Amino acid sequence: MVDAPFPLATYRLQFNHAFPFADATAIVPYLHALGVTDCYISPIGKAMPGSEHGYDAIDPLVLNPDLGTEEEFNAFVAAVQAHRMGLLMDVVSNHMSIGKSLNRWWRDVLENGPSARYSAAFDIDWHPLKRELDNKVLLPILGDQYGIVLENQDMTVLFEGGAFLLSYGEHLLPLTPKSWSRILGARLELLASQAGDSEPSVMELQSILTALRHLPGSEECDHERVAERYREVDIIKKRLIELVTMSSLVAEHVQANVAQLNGIKGQPQSFDGLDELLNEQAYRLASWNVATEEINYRRFFDINELAAIRMENPMVFQEMHQMLFRCMREGGVTGVRIDHVDGLYDPGQYLQQLKEAAAREDGGNLGDRPLFIVVEKILGKDESLPDSWPVHGTTGYDFIKLVNGLFVEGANERAFTELYAKVNDREDSYSDCAYAGKQLIMRMSMASEINVLGHQLNVLSERDRRSRDFTLNSLRHAIREIIACFPVYRTYATDGTEQVTDRDRAYIHMAVARAKRRNQGVSRQVFDFIRSILLKQSDARTAQDREDQHRFLMKFQQITSPVTAKGIEDTVYYRYNRLVSLNEVGGEPDQFGITLEEFHKRMRERQARWPHSLSASSTHDTKRSEDVRARINALSEIPQEWKASVGRWSRMNKKHRKEVEGERLPSRNDEYVLYQTLIGAWPLQAMGDEAYRLFCGRIQQYMAKAIHEAKIHTSWVNPNPLYDQAMRDFVETVLHRTTPNAFLDDFLPFQERIAHCGLFTALAQLMLKIAAPGIPDFYQGTELWDFTLVDPDNRRPVDYAARAKLAQELRRAIDDLEADRPEWVHALADHARDGRIKLYATMVGLDYRRRHPALFHQGEYLPLETGGSKKQHVCAFARLHEGQAVVTAVPRLLATLMSNMKNPPLGQSIWEDSWIAVPPWPTLGTYRHILTGEVLTVESVNGRRVLPLNRVFNHCPVAMLERIC
Numbered sequence: 001m002v003d004a005p006f007p008l009a010t011y012r013l014q015f016n017h018a019f020p021f022a023d024a025t026a027i028v029p030y031l032h033a034l035g036v037t038d039c040y041i042s043p044i045g046k047a048m049p050g051s052e053h054g055y056d057a058i059d060p061l062v063l064n065p066d067l068g069t070e071e072e073f074n075a076f077v078a079a080v081q082a083h084r085m086g087l088l089m090d091v092v093s094n095h096m097s098i099g100k101s102l103n104r105w106w107r108d109v110l111e112n113g114p115s116a117r118y119s120a121a122f123d124i125d126w127h128p129l130k131r132e133l134d135n136k137v138l139l140p141i142l143g144d145q146y147g148i149v150l151e152n153q154d155m156t157v158l159f160e161g162g163a164f165l166l167s168y169g170e171h172l173l174p175l176t177p178k179s180w181s182r183i184l185g186a187r188l189e190l191l192a193s194q195a196g197d198s199e200p201s202v203m204e205l206q207s208i209l210t211a212l213r214h215l216p217g218s219e220e221c222d223h224e225r226v227a228e229r230y231r232e233v234d235i236i237k238k239r240l241i242e243l244v245t246m247s248s249l250v251a252e253h254v255q256a257n258v259a260q261l262n263g264i265k266g267q268p269q270s271f272d273g274l275d276e277l278l279n280e281q282a283y284r285l286a287s288w289n290v291a292t293e294e295i296n297y298r299r300f301f302d303i304n305e306l307a308a309i310r311m312e313n314p315m316v317f318q319e320m321h322q323m324l325f326r327c328m329r330e331g332g333v334t335g336v337r338i339d340h341v342d343g344l345y346d347p348g349q350y351l352q353q354l355k356e357a358a359a360r361e362d363g364g365n366l367g368d369r370p371l372f373i374v375v376e377k378i379l380g381k382d383e384s385l386p387d388s389w390p391v392h393g394t395t396g397y398d399f400i401k402l403v404n405g406l407f408v409e410g411a412n413e414r415a416f417t418e419l420y421a422k423v424n425d426r427e428d429s430y431s432d433c434a435y436a437g438k439q440l441i442m443r444m445s446m447a448s449e450i451n452v453l454g455h456q457l458n459v460l461s462e463r464d465r466r467s468r469d470f471t472l473n474s475l476r477h478a479i480r481e482i483i484a485c486f487p488v489y490r491t492y493a494t495d496g497t498e499q500v501t502d503r504d505r506a507y508i509h510m511a512v513a514r515a516k517r518r519n520q521g522v523s524r525q526v527f528d529f530i531r532s533i534l535l536k537q538s539d540a541r542t543a544q545d546r547e548d549q550h551r552f553l554m555k556f557q558q559i560t561s562p563v564t565a566k567g568i569e570d571t572v573y574y575r576y577n578r579l580v581s582l583n584e585v586g587g588e589p590d591q592f593g594i595t596l597e598e599f600h601k602r603m604r605e606r607q608a609r610w611p612h613s614l615s616a617s618s619t620h621d622t623k624r625s626e627d628v629r630a631r632i633n634a635l636s637e638i639p640q641e642w643k644a645s646v647g648r649w650s651r652m653n654k655k656h657r658k659e660v661e662g663e664r665l666p667s668r669n670d671e672y673v674l675y676q677t678l679i680g681a682w683p684l685q686a687m688g689d690e691a692y693r694l695f696c697g698r699i700q701q702y703m704a705k706a707i708h709e710a711k712i713h714t715s716w717v718n719p720n721p722l723y724d725q726a727m728r729d730f731v732e733t734v735l736h737r738t739t740p741n742a743f744l745d746d747f748l749p750f751q752e753r754i755a756h757c758g759l760f761t762a763l764a765q766l767m768l769k770i771a772a773p774g775i776p777d778f779y780q781g782t783e784l785w786d787f788t789l790v791d792p793d794n795r796r797p798v799d800y801a802a803r804a805k806l807a808q809e810l811r812r813a814i815d816d817l818e819a820d821r822p823e824w825v826h827a828l829a830d831h832a833r834d835g836r837i838k839l840y841a842t843m844v845g846l847d848y849r850r851r852h853p854a855l856f857h858q859g860e861y862l863p864l865e866t867g868g869s870k871k872q873h874v875c876a877f878a879r880l881h882e883g884q885a886v887v888t889a890v891p892r893l894l895a896t897l898m899s900n901m902k903n904p905p906l907g908q909s910i911w912e913d914s915w916i917a918v919p920p921w922p923t924l925g926t927y928r929h930i931l932t933g934e935v936l937t938v939e940s941v942n943g944r945r946v947l948p949l950n951r952v953f954n955h956c957p958v959a960m961l962e963r964i965c
């Protein structure tokens with residue numbers, strides 16, 4: 001049993017073959033010593049072999065063998081429990097991998113079609129617009145056109161385990177049993193004439209053929225007939241294995257028929273039989289690029305290998321959660337993270353169902369505590385979680401946005417906007433970029449989903465004389481426009497009789513109004529028609545009309561989220577590069593920083609409404625680590641110097657760029673991203689040749705991803721080899737250091753100064769995460785400096801041995817220190833580059849949280865007044881609960897505060913006359929600095945009870961001050 005009703009600090013572990021259960025077990029004592037109260041683990045179900053992340057599950061019922069055995073997982077759970085820690089499990093409730101057809105549910109669908117046992121598990125349209133796909137699922141797995149692949153003999157039939165399969169590359173697809181008669185029955189008369197009709201093996205083969213012909217078809221709806229087919233197929237497989245094993249005559253017959261079916265390369269007509277066989281299957285093979293327009297199963301975003309599942313189906317819900325429920329019954333799991341909650345049919349209903357199931361399944365191991373539930377949810381500007389959801393909060397992207405904005409100098413927005421317009425040779429607003437990004441996704445990778453919605457809407461419009469004149473094209477266009485203008489990821493209307501909530505009504509009205517403004521030449525009535533359905537206000541003359549309208553509404557809601565995610569996070573965040581530290585998951589790149597007042601307001605709201613939401617700073621999905629963002633944020637304070645530097649660097653590197661047909665390679669926009677990336681990711685320590693080679697490779701890999709995600713000059717779907725090579729060459733030559741390099745000579749001193757500011761900004765972020773409302777969440781390895789970029793860069797192995805050793809050294813030092821502790825901490829700050837100061841602040845801060853749970857879970861959040869010449873450079877607040885008080889103060893906007901200093905921002909020379917006011921207690925009081933051990937006495941200045949910042953930040957650049965009297 002864990003000690004606290006809610007986590008006090010979580011630590012994310014990313015399991016894979018390089019970091020299995022056994023490795024996690026070994027570091028549990030270290031995590032406990034760090035102050036972590038709950039391990040927060042990535043998905044553990046069986047995933048695609050070699051998966052680096054686990055989000056591509058192929059079997060939710062068993063553990064991933066790449067991660068270890070059942071015994072090794074149990075040992076990990078036991079270690080967690082022995083340290084009285086909780087365990088948060090990542091639940092992937094929206095999709096499964098169907099790659100290489102290794103998923104047994106998917107194989108069942110491919111073999112048995114619409115009547116397969118698991119047919120209802122996947123969101124498949126068995127009667128799509130393309131009539132040729134009726135009762136078939138489109139499989140866009142071919143590397144070329146179907147006919148070319150077929151006649152190249154890249155697809156072949158195999159006989160294995162009593163069944164016939166189709167082999168293509170790494171795919172092994174089942175052939176529907178009813179179609180086996182085409183293979184087994186070929187040349188049967190010749191076999192009978194050679195062996196004789198009375199030959200037992202021939203008679204058995206004929207009997208098997210009869211059984212195959214009498215199998216119920218894949219479109220059968222009767223449950224008894226479907227069950228009969230499964231039984232008969234199992235029997236037929238056994239009979240076939242026995243027959244082929246016992247009779248060499250039949251074995252040769254099968255081999256010869258398969259060889260004939262597989263054709264002869266160079267003889268196109270020899271593949272006719274295989275073509276006819278494939279046309280009998282419950283799937284239609286197609287080129288990979290057909291998926292954008294014709295795919296008829298819902299995917300996770302636009303990834304063909306990840307098929308969305310129908311979690312609203314009770315059977316699917318129960319099976320997908322079996323492992324979770326088993327772990328709960330055994331006392332191993334105390335909380336869950338729900339991945340991509342917006343992809344679900346009805347998120348609110350699912351979460352309520354999960355809460356109720358957890359109450360039944362936990363076996364009393366949670367006691368009176370509810371299952372701790374957080375959701376991966378991206379909140380739009382001024383959006384909050386639906387109050388009706390039975391959750392404790394989000395996974396923390398909203399916190400990242402708030403804290404990150406606090407370290408961006410909003411007063412310089414105009415200067416950066418003008419600089420970026422000059423760099424990019426255009427003045428597009430962020431809202432226009434967002435609109436264009438979503439439009440691009442809907443016309444390219446998700447065109448099929450939009451086409452389906454358009455046809456659904458067309459059917460609805462035809463049923464009413466007031467809307468029947470709306471053309472299919474106009475309806476489809478209006479759908480795209482409304483989605484492109486949607487202000488949030490999705491709304492949450494249900495398919496029942498409940499009215500649309502006020503919050504969702506506001507978002508729908510806003511989206512339609514924006515769409516109208518962008519489309520003055522389009523009939524407003526089309527938009528009004530769609531709005532009426534989305535608001536559940538459309539006339540429905542029959543129950544069927546109402547059902548169909550609700551079906552459209554629910555599908556519409558499921559589409560807006562992936563369009564927004566792909567259009568914004570995976571497109572615009574690599575296009576709109578004014579200040580890339582703002583281009584973070586859940587961020588608002590057009591919001592150039594936030595004020596102290598706004599930060600305090602949002603924190604008070606957070607404490608009032610979602611005090612147990614996770615407070616993240618880095619995750620497995622962030623575009624840049626917290627420490628990279630801290631550096632890039634510093635640029636916002638020095639726009640003129642940054643502008644001059646970028647201009648110099650661009651001129652220095654002009655000779656490394658290429659020009660083809662008037663196009664600059666790479667573009668100025670991509671070059672601008674590179675400079676910001678180098679500022680953020682450059683390592684603190686000097687690099688030898690091998691380390692430098694690896695670093696340059698990381699930057700090349702990141703820039704390759706950035707330009708492909710931007711989809712301007714190249715993309716994953718339509719790569720431009722010329723541009724791709726130009727970017728690789730540019731990075732290589734710009735970073736070349738074996739010969740004199742004017743760029744590096746100029747860049748490195750500038751980067752080092754920014755990096756120095758970034759260290760203490762990162763420390764400030766850390767203390768805010770620990771002390772502010774919410775539950776601090778740590779991504780693996782970030783307890784030391786971490787300058788990683790987007791995945792896969794941020795999923796590299798973590799050196800836990802070095803961290804554990806360093807933590808032990810710090811703990812010994814803390815235990816041995818008394819009066820010398822302030823000077824020791826000062827020395828840590830002086831040598832901040834080695835990372836000990838970050839690890840130390842983490843350990844001490846989390847230890848204090850663990851010893852004062854009520855103060856941080858329930859304590860009031862009180863913004864504190866600041867004064868003096870440097871008041872704009874400090875953020876301070878108090879947490880108060882039943883006589884307890886802790887004051888947190890951190891510096892901000894350090895590039896201008898520290899100027900060209902190479903020392904920490906400490907003492908009188910930095911803070912001068914500045915102060916923070918403490919909470920109004922009856923007496924002046926004293927405070928103990930929990931990081932340094934110093935005792936500070938409150939002073940009275942002009943009627944205020946204050947602590948001078950030159951004393952608060954005398955030895956440590958961040959402060960948590962415990963009121964002791």
